[in-house]
Amino acid sequence: MLERLNEIEAAALEALESVKDDEALQAWRVAHVGRSAPIKMVYKEFGKLSKEERPAVGKRANEVKVALEAALTERAEAIKTAELARSLEEDHLDVTLPGRPVRHGGIHPATQTLRRILTILADMGFQVYTSREVESDEYNFQHLNFPVGHPAREMQDSFYVEGGKEDNPLLMRTHTSPGQIRAMREFAAESPENPPSIRISLPGMCYRYEQITSRSEIQFNQVEGLAVGENITFSDLKGTLNDFARRMFGQHARTRFRAQHFPFTEPSAEMDVECFLCEGEGCSVCKKSGWLEILGCGMVHPNVLQAGGYDPRRYTGFAFGMGPERQAMLRHNIKDIRYFWGNDARFLEQF
Amino acid sequence: MKLPVSWIKDYVNINISVEELASLLTLAGLEVEEIRYVGWAMPDYAAGEKHEFKTYGLSWDPEKLVVAEIREVKPHPDADRLVLCDLFDGKDQHLALTGAPNLLQYKDKGAFEKPLKVAFAKEGSEIYDGHKEGQVLTKLKRAKIRGIESYSMVCSEKELGISDEHEGIIFLDDDAPVGTPLADYMGDAVFSIDILPNNARNVNVLGIAREVAALTNKALKRIDKKPYETSGDAIAEKVKIEIAEPELNARFVLGLIRDVEIAPSPYLVQRRLRLAGIRPINNLVDATNYAMFEVGEPLHAFDYDVLVERAKGKEIVISTRTAEEGEKLTTLDNEERTLQASNVLVCDEAGALSIAGVMGGLESEVTEDTKNVLLEGAAWNFINIRRTANHHNLPSEASYRFSRGVHPALAEDGVKRGLYWMQKWANGKIAPDLVDNYPLPPSDPVVTVTEADVKRLLGVEISAEKIAELLTRLEFSTQVEGTSVSAATPPIRMDIGEGIVGVADVIEEIARLYGYDNIPETRIGDPLPPQIGNPVHDWEEKLRDQLATLALQETVNYRMTSPEAQERLGSQGEFVKLANPSTPEKAVLRRSLMASVLEVVEKNARLRDSLAFFEIGPVFVPNKADLPDEPRKLAIAMTGRRQPSAWDTSDAPVMDFYDLKGVTHAFLAGLGLKDIVYTPADTSTQPGAAFHPGKSAQVTVNGVVVGAFGELHPVAAEKYEFADTAVLAAEFDLETLRGVQPAYEITPVPAFPPMLEDIALIVDESLPAAKVEHLIRQTGGKMLADARLFDVYRGEQLGEGKKSLAYALTYQAPDRTLTDKEAAKIRKKIVKRLEYEVGAELRG
Numbered sequence A: 001m002l003e004r005l006n007e008i009e010a011a012a013l014e015a016l017e018s019v020k021d022d023e024a025l026q027a028w029r030v031a032h033v034g035r036s037a038p039i040k041m042v043y044k045e046f047g048k049l050s051k052e053e054r055p056a057v058g059k060r061a062n063e064v065k066v067a068l069e070a071a072l073t074e075r076a077e078a079i080k081t082a083e084l085a086r087s088l089e090e091d092h093l094d095v096t097l098p099g100r101p102v103r104h105g106g107i108h109p110a111t112q113t114l115r116r117i118l119t120i121l122a123d124m125g126f127q128v129y130t131s132r133e134v135e136s137d138e139y140n141f142q143h144l145n146f147p148v149g150h151p152a153r154e155m156q157d158s159f160y161v162e163g164g165k166e167d168n169p170l171l172m173r174t175h176t177s178p179g180q181i182r183a184m185r186e187f188a189a190e191s192p193e194n195p196p197s198i199r200i201s202l203p204g205m206c207y208r209y210e211q212i213t214s215r216s217e218i219q220f221n222q223v224e225g226l227a228v229g230e231n232i233t234f235s236d237l238k239g240t241l242n243d244f245a246r247r248m249f250g251q252h253a254r255t256r257f258r259a260q261h262f263p264f265t266e267p268s269a270e271m272d273v274e275c276f277l278c279e280g281e282g283c284s285v286c287k288k289s290g291w292l293e294i295l296g297c298g299m300v301h302p303n304v305l306q307a308g309g310y311d312p313r314r315y316t317g318f319a320f321g322m323g324p325e326r327q328a329m330l331r332h333n334i335k336d337i338r339y340f341w342g343n344d345a346r347f348l349e350q351f
Numbered sequence B: 001m002k003l004p005v006s007w008i009k010d011y012v013n014i015n016i017s018v019e020e021l022a023s024l025l026t027l028a029g030l031e032v033e034e035i036r037y038v039g040w041a042m043p044d045y046a047a048g049e050k051h052e053f054k055t056y057g058l059s060w061d062p063e064k065l066v067v068a069e070i071r072e073v074k075p076h077p078d079a080d081r082l083v084l085c086d087l088f089d090g091k092d093q094h095l096a097l098t099g100a101p102n103l104l105q106y107k108d109k110g111a112f113e114k115p116l117k118v119a120f121a122k123e124g125s126e127i128y129d130g131h132k133e134g135q136v137l138t139k140l141k142r143a144k145i146r147g148i149e150s151y152s153m154v155c156s157e158k159e160l161g162i163s164d165e166h167e168g169i170i171f172l173d174d175d176a177p178v179g180t181p182l183a184d185y186m187g188d189a190v191f192s193i194d195i196l197p198n199n200a201r202n203v204n205v206l207g208i209a210r211e212v213a214a215l216t217n218k219a220l221k222r223i224d225k226k227p228y229e230t231s232g233d234a235i236a237e238k239v240k241i242e243i244a245e246p247e248l249n250a251r252f253v254l255g256l257i258r259d260v261e262i263a264p265s266p267y268l269v270q271r272r273l274r275l276a277g278i279r280p281i282n283n284l285v286d287a288t289n290y291a292m293f294e295v296g297e298p299l300h301a302f303d304y305d306v307l308v309e310r311a312k313g314k315e316i317v318i319s320t321r322t323a324e325e326g327e328k329l330t331t332l333d334n335e336e337r338t339l340q341a342s343n344v345l346v347c348d349e350a351g352a353l354s355i356a357g358v359m360g361g362l363e364s365e366v367t368e369d370t371k372n373v374l375l376e377g378a379a380w381n382f383i384n385i386r387r388t389a390n391h392h393n394l395p396s397e398a399s400y401r402f403s404r405g406v407h408p409a410l411a412e413d414g415v416k417r418g419l420y421w422m423q424k425w426a427n428g429k430i431a432p433d434l435v436d437n438y439p440l441p442p443s444d445p446v447v448t449v450t451e452a453d454v455k456r457l458l459g460v461e462i463s464a465e466k467i468a469e470l471l472t473r474l475e476f477s478t479q480v481e482g483t484s485v486s487a488a489t490p491p492i493r494m495d496i497g498e499g500i501v502g503v504a505d506v507i508e509e510i511a512r513l514y515g516y517d518n519i520p521e522t523r524i525g526d527p528l529p530p531q532i533g534n535p536v537h538d539w540e541e542k543l544r545d546q547l548a549t550l551a552l553q554e555t556v557n558y559r560m561t562s563p564e565a566q567e568r569l570g571s572q573g574e575f576v577k578l579a580n581p582s583t584p585e586k587a588v589l590r591r592s593l594m595a596s597v598l599e600v601v602e603k604n605a606r607l608r609d610s611l612a613f614f615e616i617g618p619v620f621v622p623n624k625a626d627l628p629d630e631p632r633k634l635a636i637a638m639t640g641r642r643q644p645s646a647w648d649t650s651d652a653p654v655m656d657f658y659d660l661k662g663v664t665h666a667f668l669a670g671l672g673l674k675d676i677v678y679t680p681a682d683t684s685t686q687p688g689a690a691f692h693p694g695k696s697a698q699v700t701v702n703g704v705v706v707g708a709f710g711e712l713h714p715v716a717a718e719k720y721e722f723a724d725t726a727v728l729a730a731e732f733d734l735e736t737l738r739g740v741q742p743a744y745e746i747t748p749v750p751a752f753p754p755m756l757e758d759i760a761l762i763v764d765e766s767l768p769a770a771k772v773e774h775l776i777r778q779t780g781g782k783m784l785a786d787a788r789l790f791d792v793y794r795g796e797q798l799g800e801g802k803k804s805l806a807y808a809l810t811y812q813a814p815d816r817t818l819t820d821k822e823a824a825k826i827r828k829k830i831v832k833r834l835e836y837e838v839g840a841e842l843r844g
Helices: A003-016 A023-032 A038-049 A053-090 A109-123 A151-155 A178-190 A234-249 A302-307 A324-332 B005-009 B018-027 B101-106 B182-186 B195-201 B205-217 B267-275 B283-295 B306-312 B382-391 B397-402 B409-426 B451-458 B464-471 B500-516 B537-551 B563-569 B593-604 B657-670 B712-717 B733-738 B770-784 B821-837
Strands: A134-136 A160-167 A168-172 A196-206 A219-229 A255-262 A265-274 A291-300 A316-322 B002-004 B031-039 B052-059 B065-075 B081-089 B093-099 B116-121 B125-127 B137-139 B143-145 B149-150 B188-194 B237-245 B248-257 B299-303 B316-322 B328-330 B336-338 B344-348 B351-355 B373-380 B435-437 B446-450 B477-481 B484-488 B610-618 B632-640 B675-680 B691-699 B703-710 B729-732 B757-762 B784-793 B802-809
Touching: A003 A023, A003 A038, A003 A053, A003 B182, A023 A053, A038 A053, A053 A109, A053 B409, A053 B802, A109 A196, A109 A219, A109 A234, A109 A324, A151 B397, A178 A196, A178 A219, A178 A302, A178 B149, A219 A234, A219 A324, A234 A255, A234 A265, A234 A291, A234 A316, A234 B451, A255 B195, A255 B500, A265 A316, A265 B500, A265 B784, A291 A302, A291 A324, A302 B500, B002 B101, B002 B316, B005 B018, B005 B188, B005 B205, B052 B125, B065 B101, B065 B182, B065 B306, B081 B101, B093 B149, B116 B182, B188 B267, B195 B205, B205 B283, B205 B464, B237 B248, B237 B435, B237 B632, B248 B316, B248 B409, B267 B283, B283 B299, B283 B397, B283 B409, B299 B306, B299 B409, B306 B316, B306 B344, B306 B373, B316 B373, B328 B351, B344 B373, B344 B382, B351 B464, B373 B382, B373 B409, B409 B500, B446 B451, B446 B500, B451 B464, B464 B477, B464 B484, B464 B500, B537 B610, B537 B632, B537 B657, B537 B733, B563 B593, B593 B610, B593 B632, B593 B729, B632 B733, B657 B675, B657 B691, B657 B703, B657 B729, B703 B712, B703 B733, B729 B733, B757 B784, B757 B821, B770 B784, B770 B802, B770 B821, B802 B821
Parallel strands: B031 B052, B237 B316
Antiparallel strands: A134 A168, A160 A168, A196 A219, A219 A316, A255 A265, A265 A291, A291 A316, B002 B188, B031 B188, B065 B081, B065 B116, B081 B093, B125 B137, B143 B149, B248 B373, B248 B435, B299 B373, B316 B344, B328 B336, B344 B351, B446 B484, B477 B484, B610 B632, B632 B729, B675 B691, B691 B703, B703 B729, B757 B802, B784 B802
8 A cells, every 4th residue: 555655746746747737736736636536535444444553554645745735835836937937938028119108297497486576575575566557657557657758658658548537548568566555555554653664576567568479478467576664774675685586596696686666766776697508608698798688677766665665764664676578588598488478388388 | 779889989998808898788787688709809718608698790800900001903804893903912923813893993004002801711711691681601712703813802881790781892991901811901890789778878979988987997988078170250140049949948959060071981981880770871970979879869950941941031040949739850761751840840930851860851951962060969858758759650869868857967078079070071161169058957966875875775884985986977976075075967868866766776886886796695685574365365275276186177268359259258347448458369457367267168169078267367347446356256157077087988978967066066165165055046136147047056155155066058159160969167356255254163973883875765846955955964964974976866656857866874873883774764854854945856
């Protein structure tokens, strides 16, 4: 009987040698360790054995059974490993095929630039103040120290709107500055004898009657800043704008202040930032000058403070204004300002 | 304004480079926009000099381009139109070949007694090619022309980059020193200066020179106050001036010069005028322009004899008055002009002579035959001149200056300077005195500014002495008393105000000369005002982020549009109209934001197969009594495939109503809104017929209608050039939406496992799904955490007019795991309720 067990073991292990896949393995399992496998037959014949034979045969039969089951497990592992290796070998993609496109949303580049500017200004205590786009001559010009017939009005050709009065026509605001008057009046109304300090940013769409070209638009965003208080100076203006420039254009941004003229500020200045594309060497973007005109600024004109309800003998203030689209054009090398309101998907997708 | 730098140097002695000068002016508010070199050495950028200005032009090599004299003009043996110039350049003799037509007249005249002075270019010179269009650089090389060796040339203005003139060579003035480098003799650099409205006093050489002198702390060379000898009868015996309205004509000055000889001006004068952008005419006209450029006072020259004739033996009375409406005058450009009542005229007894400050009349202008000249210098109201010049579309050097404001004091200086040049160039005899009617001298403000004022505005301490010193450089008369300076405005400028405005004006001048660069940089010392924020703005920004997260692209459109473009969505009511639209396509302000966003869909229809846009902004609604209303809106538009096509999914599903509803709901839910109800849109209240009546919905939040959305009405859609997929759009009123209170509280995530179960219900086709869901939720009560519709089925076995709605139900208790029994009980209740209320049948 022991002899037979040896034969059973040897035959089974030999048969296992040729098992190469899962299917064969299953067949082998049924044949060699299954219910009617030879080893199981040995157990069935156990009763026929003599008392003396039984312990040795029983021990041996168990050994064979365990050995065969172990061989089966080992073989199964080997087959699985081989299968995996084969499938990894065979199963691969052309990774150079394009990914499936995703329609993704986005924020308009003009809004993105506005946000950047407003965030920096907000960090510096300038809170957003918004006001209307259709204005009266009074708010857009007269209160801002552009008297009727003033030459500076020619710098801001206007779109007029039907329905105004002859001495106070309606127009599309040419700058966000009428908001300065509206804000000052609103704040001053809180306490006319003792108006509070102001620190606001004024974003919004403005309009000028121009030829639409790659460089000029009839509609554009502007952001102004206004600080009014009993102790606001031109040196504060320089400090504030240099802080702004460092955050907007980089920590090493160099600026310069040039004398300028705006009817609503006195003294007035223009802040240039050293061209961040050529670092002052001169390129086509800065028109070979090394400097980029970034914003206009100045100390709020006494007549404007007065119009806003702030006594210019007691209060001073500064204001500045800039164009987000221009900044976006510089940053992204956009050559044509018409892209902004053209809303071509091929432009918008790039932001 | 174009200004040759050499001219500035006539009035102030400076030893800084052209670029340094440009930089100085630019920082002081006289922005040099570009520098054109005409002969002087350009900075060498290749050597690493930094660019500061847009620079162009031509430098003349001092070794190769020199003043020379032609001693004889000889014929070319083989060519009639060419001549050979016997020429001396100070060192060597040359034979220069040229075809200049203005030399032909000197051919065969033998050796000249008085040689012709010319600009001579030697071999190897770099100049512009005179025969090519535009400015093309060329290097003079040795060549044989018709058998004669040529290696040098005499130059035209075009070849030297002075002007486009190439009809002949330049004849220099007789005193031009032979052998001198041309760059030294007549080289220049021309600034283009942007003149700001407050800088009217500086539209002239003296003004700029005064600024340069002040900025560099150098002395300004002044024009001699008594520059010329006079002779003959005094002008006062011949001419009288009457001014009707001093408000429009504050001053009128006349001078007289007799026996002038008309001829071309000296070459150097012509060259300067050309560089300044003025065409030289003759020595009389050039004298008026030259003096205007120097002093800043536009002058007008009358032919005196014409006026004598018009006066018919009587005394000449020059008067100024406003025109009769419709009065006619032929101006010197030979145009008959119909005048407006606001136009101011210069007249004599016989009628109008010229449009004051804008353009002279034809009859009395100086001509080649003029012998005696009456020279006018006057002061006009700048607003009036601006209107007149604009109305007649007559921009001129004179109206440019007068419409910005010229100080009346300059009228006298200008006339004297004009007479001076006429005498010098045309040998006239100046009559003694001037006639001067000056009814309205301006009050030149005296401003008191203190050290404290300066500190208060600029944040920097400047002593009274320093303040006075700076202002004196700009010709203010100053007086220091303690810490206070009283500064009298010089009678050359009209931009300094009175009182506190004057203080600000004067402080700007102090700051300019002190240097903006020298003012320190400080943090604001004033306390930060209360921070109140801008909730409306912040909220709109949140909307933008929400919508972008939902794969929508923000657009920004023109607010100006046309009624036709807007009314493709049906009537929009009254528009806010522009009074002066730039084009009919931009004649009104939009009333429908949705129409704007749909235009973006139209524009991109062929570019992408999946489009989804939104815009946030105002629309404009007329308001008879007041400024228009500017309600803020949100509009959405979508069309095309749910996802852009890929290489293996070219037939991805196309978006329909439910895609937009999904976006809408996610967007509203994202705002924290809970009670959102969709009902079929009430087409009767919709503006026009924007939406498909069966495929659109109205959105109600907390019982308030906030907007509507749906598929476009086919009639509207047809008016656009869309692709052939359904176009979906939405519009929300933001003020209304903002008014709806969001719920910020969240529901906790359950700690116990949920029980999930699906049920399918057969109901009538006409029953809205929302009704079924409502009943399920209501009946399920607190233990029913969710009921999600996952399938809608129609089929034969359900029968005609029936549909099956399949829901995934989630049973959930907050404090324990529900048993099967409990769940079965809830389900039973739900089914029963539905059977009873809407005749639903549980599908087996």
